[in-house]
Amino acid sequence: MDSEMRALTNIAQDIAQVARDMGLDFYPVNFEIVPAEALYTFGAYGMPVRFTHWSFGKAFYKMKMQYDLNLSRIYELVINTNPAYAFLLEGNRLIQNKLVIGHVYAHVDFFKNNHYFSRTPKDMVERMGAHADRIHEYETNYGRDKVEQIMDAVLAIQEHVDYRAHIGPIKKSENGLKRDRREKGEGHVCQGKSCAGTCSGEAVQGLGKWDQQKKTRKNTVSLPYEDLWGDLLADECGVLPQQEFEDLLLYIIRFAPGLEEWQKDIVSIVREESLYFFPQIETKIINEGWATFWHARIMRELNLTDAETLEFAIMHSQVVQPSRLGLNPYYLGVKIWEYLAKTKSDNELFDLRETENDLSFIRNHLSGELVEELNLFNFRKVGAHWQVTENEWEKVRDNLVKQLVNGGHPRIVVIEGDYEGKGGLLIKHCHEGMDLDIMYLEKTLSLVQFLWGKSVALETVVDNKKYIYESANGIVSRRLVSKNEENGVR
């Protein structure tokens, strides 16, 4: 161990102690110093080990270019596992690392205590490693192009899984079912309500299929987690009738007529990883704000030299620099936490970090004073210009909240799997005032069609008119659905 490593170990110990004394509660952290190349790879893939796909290469190249051109710099990356892993950029100066280590401990505190992370498996590094191996095996067996084709399609809809699947059956977890499953490493992903939709409403045809599968599943273990679903499904069918099925990926795994088992496995891999990443997406502002808030506090407790204090101040101000037009999550987040700290005790702050996500954090705590202080405003495109439309604080707050719903993704639900009696898939965009990008819609729809194997239709609203887009045989067509006539043809 060279002197730099020794110094870092000592610093990490000091900072851990300071953080603990201040009340932060975190998993053990393994720090590793990595070169920029490696750090940017992890940043692009979201994990040190992940399956191969060109989109990660694209992200990596973009991040690395920005680093090479000195446009942006990642100082650290934390992986939400137990123990947590934190990667520090090689060449960080000691004072930079002090700040970064404080930041890391606050992140890990957040991961450990925030409710939204409570169901993320803490061994995700190993799981993703196993996923990568499996995908590699499929590439060997079926060819890279075939795997890529499936992957392109699945990744396009990876957001459309049921992130709140755990809310429904949470009582069931009390009898130990949930915990047992997790410890066996069988995945947190497949519990609960997510299956309920398949046996209700128009999706009811799923039930029959399910029964068939259930009968044969002892002989053919076709899906990785299939045995998990059965009991929960049976329990909930009568309890939670619903018209819409939230989890598009799960529906495809279960009912896509043309997919082979290995292809379904790829869908389930992407689904599991998507569920793992979602809590990070929905707590970006609050989590970055929390970590920034605490690294500043921790630094004030350390005995810094004058030069270090200056350098820390410069670096901290870079982190919380307001961006010109967009919103810097670090800045917005830390401002709200600082504002709260003026009136609340530390214990109250710790309670908030347990229960809030970005959406509730903004909705509950972005005050008129803050909107005023931060010069926030709403804007939209008017003609060829981007124009400020509103600056009243409630409107700004509500607009931010609106964009945070469902992690910023449109909500897409499955309506039925036998559309027009021809085995087509009918999905619906739950329109909440924001239209979809039509070009993207059409391209994505054909990718869903590829997965489903038969035609796929999507109901949405464009300019206050209800349309159905249908992708069949690679051609996307559109028809207007008038309010009175269900099948009005345009």
Added chain:
Amino acid sequence: MADDIIVSRDDWTLHRKGHLDQSRHKEKVEEVIKQQMGDLIVDESIILTDGKKSTKIPMRSLEEFRFRYDFNKQNHTGQGNKKMAPGDIIGREQPGKGKGSGAGEEPGQDIYEAEVTYEDLASILFEELKLPNLDDKKRPLIAHDRPEFNDVRKKGLMANVDKKRTLLESIKRQAFSKKKKLNKEAKLRISQEDLRFKTWETRPNFETNAVILAMMDTSGSMGQFEKYISRTFFFWMVRFLRLKYENVEMRFLAHHTEAKEVTEEEFFTRGESGGTRCSSVYKYALDIIEKDYPPAHYNIYPVHFTDGDNIGSDNSRALALMKNLVEVSQIVGYGEILRTHYSSTLMSTLKRIADPKLRLVTIRDRNEVYDALKTVFS
């Protein structure tokens, strides 16, 4: 609590995952470029700059499609450095960029663009082309010698010392000697026996030459579009032939009822009027070949662009001369730029020549230049 702190450092130099996936991304971008080749190669920014400096073509990276909100219809939230009032303009749409493409001033937009240089484009294009009838036997009258470093020896001129090999020898020698083990700090020494020298042989260097006879109909019916198409074709043709031949000459022959030689500028800009007699330019080309480019020593590529509106009585004479031209050339290209749908009589006349060296193409649209290139060079 020292036990829960681990600081480590590993060797990541062999970690290539990001690069591997990036190269796959690049491959996919190239596939897309190939599909758009027809549009890209007629891009004016390339053709009109003469291709000497590398022109960059902005090329968006591959899109990752998903269901997403329409950015242009959304109500966004932003942050200003001063209080903003409703009605304030904070940015404008950048001209020249269509819907769905990023605009620099807009927040949150992905403005990443992979740029494809002219060289990249050329290499993708030329990958698909090949030179049929490439004739090695063509030799110029004079061959001059050229040194070629192809051997390493222990003795030689100090100026030609091979530093890398010399160092390797020195390391090898000292690794074998026992002294090294005794004294680890010993510096690397180069002794007389380590020296290695590059040596050369002289070889006769045969230059291969090619000449393009660019022939164009400049009669009244040939407009800007026709000239631009032929210009694009010649542009890529010259660049392609330069890969194969050390020396590519171009001669420009313009004709209506009579043929004459013109400069490149005149060739592409000046229009004339009058009828069309294609045989005149074929005769002129044959004369030039006879005078300046003996077929035994030159690879000859005559290419003729016209709208095919030839005087009927001239067709048989044109056919006869074209036969002669085909005989002495590597490939003859005959391109008809048609914006109507009838096929000309000259085209149907020339179709009687069965020799595969004569390549006949019809271009009706800008993006058919690519197909024409592929037809001629395949």
